[in-house]
Amino acid sequence: MKKAVVLLSGGLDSTTCLALAKERGFDVTALSFNYGQRHVGELARAQQIAARAGVVDHRMIWVDLRAFGGSALTDEIDVPKHPGVREIGAGVPVTYVPGRNTIFLSFAVALAEVLSSSDIFIGVNAVDYSGYPDCRPEFIQAFQEAARLGTVLGVTTGELTIHAPLTGMSKAEIIRQGLALGVDYGLTTSCYDPTPDDRACGACDACLLRLKGFHDAGVTDPIEYECGS
Incomplete structure (x- = not known):
């Protein structure tokens, strides 16, 4: 089996991505980050998701992006x-x-090269999505080229690929794809500002986009929301 590194946050999209990598026959190493995010509870979900998917190698890396701040997820800014x-x-x-996917992908490239x-x-x-510039296909393509030029693996083989299979899919399409692959979305979380007991707020951008996705997919979101959505 070919090896693949899958970035796993514990959210809906990354969990679907993990299922797709497994379905394509890859031997997955999952990579998650504690970056000082206010919704750090997602990491416990990531561990459960990886275990449920049969991932043997799940790496958890600490990189404190609160040192930079500038985001409601890592600074004293309201969500x-x-x-x-x-x-x-x-x-x-x-x-x-700022720089989150650039940083995460850099770690993923380093791990992939070692593996x-x-x-x-x-x-x-x-x-x-919420308009993040580092979620666009142009960014992924440019980073892939940089990674090929900046690694021994890329220079010697030219075979370093960053797969972003959900890029052109709506949230409803992602959910339908995941359900077809047997994803248990009850294990996932998307909320940026969960309650102390880890319930989703139901009103942040991530919650609203998730709820719309489930509505458009014609299925019920299995997680609990503070607002009772």
Whole structure:
């Protein structure tokens, strides 16, 4: 089996991405990050998801992005809340974490090179998302080229691929794909500002986009929300 590194946050998208990598026959090493995020409870979900998927090698890395701040997820900035998806503003929201996917992918490339793996999976999405610049296909393609030029694996084989299979899918399409692959979305979390007992708030951008995705997919979201959504 070919090896692949899969970035796993514990969220809906990365869990679907993990299932896709497994379905394509890859021997997966999962990679998760404690980066000082306010929703650090997602890491416990990531551990459960990896175990349920039969992932033997799950790496957890600490990289404190609170040293930079500048995001509602890593700084003393309120997470925006809205009554519905239509109220989510245009532009890049304050929940964007500067450099996050660049940093995560750099770690993934380093790990892949050590594992002699030429395949990395990341669950970025450019359709139903919050406008983050590092979720766009242009960024993934450019980073892939940089990784090929900057690693021994890439220079000697030219075979370093960053898979972003969810890029062009709506949230509803992602959910349907995951359900077809047997994903248990009850294990996942998407909330940026969960309650102390780890319930999703139901009003942040991530919750609203998730709820819309389940509604559009015609299925019930299995997780519990503070607002009773």
